[in-house]
Amino acid sequence: MAARLFKGSEYLITEVTKDDVFTPEEFTDEQKQIGETTEQFVLNEVLPRREEIEHQNFNINVDLMKRCGELGLLMIDAPEEYGGLELDKVTSMLAAEKISQAGSFSVTYTAHTGIGTLPLVYYGTPEQKERYLDKLISGEWVAAYCLTEPGSGSDALGASATATLSDDGKHYILNGTKQFITNGGFADLYTIFAKIDKQHFTGFLVERTTEGLSIGPEEKKLGVKGSSTTQVILEDAKVPVENLLGEIGKGHKIAFNVLNVGRFKLGAATTGASKQAIAEALRYSKERKAFGVPISTFGAIGEKFADMAAAIFASESVVYRLAGMIDDRLATIPKDTPNYYDAYQQGIEEYSIECAVAKVFCSEVLADVVDDVLQVYGGYGFTQEYPAEGFYRDERINRIWEGTNEINRLLIPGTILRRAMKGEIPLQKEAMKAFESLMSPDFVELDESVPFAAEKALLVNLKKTFLVLAGAGVQKFMDRIKDEQEILLAAADIAINIFAIESAVLRAEKILPKLSDTRRSAVEAAVKTFTFNATEVIGTAARKAAYYVEEGDTLTMLLAGVRRFTKYDATGLLPAKRVLAEACLEAEKYIF
Numbered sequence: 001m002a003a004r005l006f007k008g009s010e011y012l013i014t015e016v017t018k019d020d021v022f023t024p025e026e027f028t029d030e031q032k033q034i035g036e037t038t039e040q041f042v043l044n045e046v047l048p049r050r051e052e053i054e055h056q057n058f059n060i061n062v063d064l065m066k067r068c069g070e071l072g073l074l075m076i077d078a079p080e081e082y083g084g085l086e087l088d089k090v091t092s093m094l095a096a097e098k099i100s101q102a103g104s105f106s107v108t109y110t111a112h113t114g115i116g117t118l119p120l121v122y123y124g125t126p127e128q129k130e131r132y133l134d135k136l137i138s139g140e141w142v143a144a145y146c147l148t149e150p151g152s153g154s155d156a157l158g159a160s161a162t163a164t165l166s167d168d169g170k171h172y173i174l175n176g177t178k179q180f181i182t183n184g185g186f187a188d189l190y191t192i193f194a195k196i197d198k199q200h201f202t203g204f205l206v207e208r209t210t211e212g213l214s215i216g217p218e219e220k221k222l223g224v225k226g227s228s229t230t231q232v233i234l235e236d237a238k239v240p241v242e243n244l245l246g247e248i249g250k251g252h253k254i255a256f257n258v259l260n261v262g263r264f265k266l267g268a269a270t271t272g273a274s275k276q277a278i279a280e281a282l283r284y285s286k287e288r289k290a291f292g293v294p295i296s297t298f299g300a301i302g303e304k305f306a307d308m309a310a311a312i313f314a315s316e317s318v319v320y321r322l323a324g325m326i327d328d329r330l331a332t333i334p335k336d337t338p339n340y341y342d343a344y345q346q347g348i349e350e351y352s353i354e355c356a357v358a359k360v361f362c363s364e365v366l367a368d369v370v371d372d373v374l375q376v377y378g379g380y381g382f383t384q385e386y387p388a389e390g391f392y393r394d395e396r397i398n399r400i401w402e403g404t405n406e407i408n409r410l411l412i413p414g415t416i417l418r419r420a421m422k423g424e425i426p427l428q429k430e431a432m433k434a435f436e437s438l439m440s441p442d443f444v445e446l447d448e449s450v451p452f453a454a455e456k457a458l459l460v461n462l463k464k465t466f467l468v469l470a471g472a473g474v475q476k477f478m479d480r481i482k483d484e485q486e487i488l489l490a491a492a493d494i495a496i497n498i499f500a501i502e503s504a505v506l507r508a509e510k511i512l513p514k515l516s517d518t519r520r521s522a523v524e525a526a527v528k529t530f531t532f533n534a535t536e537v538i539g540t541a542a543r544k545a546a547y548y549v550e551e552g553d554t555l556t557m558l559l560a561g562v563r564r565f566t567k568y569d570a571t572g573l574l575p576a577k578r579v580l581a582e583a584c585l586e587a588e589k590y591i592f
């Protein structure tokens with residue numbers, strides 16, 4: 001495990017070392033075994049039934065969930081005292097990554113184990129857990145989470161579903177419609193949010209057989225067609241008072257805290273999907289000939305593989321670094337702490353910024369990967385005969401659910417600024433320091449004997465870029481900065497890519513001494529390729545932010561600073577990409 005406990009977003013103002021990050025190369029045997037069990041389950045039991053699942057034979061999803069229960073795959077996050085395994089987040093992420101290769105079924109699984117089951121685990125009373133948890137972790141029952149409504153998606157707290165206490169005080173009477181509910185068509189237990197007396201946003205556990213609860217028709221979707229997405233309609237649904245979840249008026253805590261884990265798991269799932277997609281394209285490119293040679297021999301194709309593999313390396317590094325950070329923090333909470341799950345939630349919430357980073361970054365890596373994968377297939381990629389078309393359609397939803405990527409981007413600088421205002425992070429002080437260094441350049445001589453010296457020096461400068469621009473934005477707009485979305489989005493892109501570069505570089509540095517020469521060159525190539533690409537993204541975002549915030553001489557000075565702080569010497573980039581592409585083609589899969 002990583003040693004140092006970081007505050008959320010602290011990476012932007014402090015130096016992080018390789019010993020501070022957890023990497024996939026450190027999986028324990030037990031973690032690997034759960035990963036292996038999940039992978040074998042997907043290969044042997046899900047993929048052979050993929051066609052039927054895609055045609056919405058939901059009996060298969062339900063049966064496979066029971067099978068997941070038998071294999072222990074539904075109890076990873078559940079407490080031991082209720083029969084769960086209560087394993088760490090690294091294991092939970094590894095399972096999410098492996099199950100993602102099951103296509104639509106992975107949506108059923110992930111919604112059930114994440115947003116479906118976790119509200120009960122974190123906020124349920126002992127009686128509620130006694131009643132429902134065993135059914136959920138055995139796969140006997142499937143769970144769903146009902147937050148979105150036709151009139152409120154991103155604005156989840158704007159929900160209009162209502163709950164009114166019955167005259168005899170024994171039931172809440174729920175009315176309203178929930179929209180786009182995953183597992184809606186066949187779930188047995190729904191976590192539903194409604195406002196008591198039209199104002200107190202509250203969670204409820206609602207059984208499928210509840211009088212007054214009905215299910216709408218299946219949505220006709222672009223992708224993940226083999227997952228169920230329906231409305232859940234409440235017409236005077238009578239829910240026993242014992243089924244109120246958490247506290248009256250505190251439903252937002254449940255909704256948002258569970259989403260933190262959901263976002264982070266989505267990072268793991270999209271990483272797994274990226275690995276699956278690149279592997280298919282690598283194999284195809286070696287078989288398909290054009291101009292008398294396999295298309296894999298073209299630099300145009302090889303470069304795509306290099307960019308994809310490098311980005312997936314970063315995506316994976318982000319997910320497991322964050323898993324390690326969360327596990328380290330959660331490990332400091334003694335199990336006998338009163339209100340253990342409150343402290344546990346706070347532990348996860350500390351990293352809400354990094355959870356949003358993982359969600360946005362990994363889902364967008366997958367978006368780029370499936371686009372390139374389809375291109376590798378040419379016209380055949382556009383047909384249903386090959387898997388690229390399905391990858392392309394299924395990917396799209398990941399940028400929409402668990403908070404759209406716009407909402408998650410806004411949350412990153414928004415939360416940083418809020419924490420800075422509360423004095424939790426010394427943003428203003430660090431911004432001043434970065435500004436001083438912008439005014440008085442110091443020329444650092446790189447020590448070439450240090451691994452990744454150029455990338456580490458770059459990271460120091462990229463953090464200054466973020467701080468200078470955030471500082472300039474706050475100075476100019478003060479409190480109103482929260483309404484300047486275009487600036488906040490640019491700041492988010494800088495923060496996201498800094499975390500990704502740092503995760504990739506520190507992982508590479510940590511694993512390098514144990515690698516063979518060939519593997520070492522591939523890792524170095526991935527770092528160079530990704531650092532170059534991500535620094536370009538940061539440079540564009542930073543220039544945009546500078547133009548949005550300043551004008552005149554100050555703008556000129558900011559732009560000069562951005563140019564200096566985002567300078568990365570990527571000498572050897574082309575040979576590096578060729579090494580990486582070659583290694584992937586030889587292995588016919590993602591190699592790290």
Ligand SMILES: Cc1cc2nc3c(=O)[nH]c(=O)nc-3n(C[C@H](O)[C@H](O)[C@H](O)COP(=O)(O)OP(=O)(O)OC[C@H]3O[C@@H](n4cnc5c(N)ncnc54)[C@H](O)[C@@H]3O)c2cc1C
Nearest residue numbers: 145146147148152153154180181182229401402403404406
């Ligand atoms: C297949 C599928 C499965 C789903 N599963 C579930 C589920 O199980 N449970 C559940 O509760 N929900 C579920 N959802 C709902 C999903 O979480 C919402 O669709 C999502 O949160 C976006 O809400 P919306 O669709 O109402 O879009 P809107 O909120 O209307 O957003 C439309 C656009 O406006 C942007 N926007 C909105 N507000 C702002 C803002 N303040 N600032 C800047 N931009 C903004 C958004 O980023 C987006 O681009 C699912 C959706 C789908 C499609």
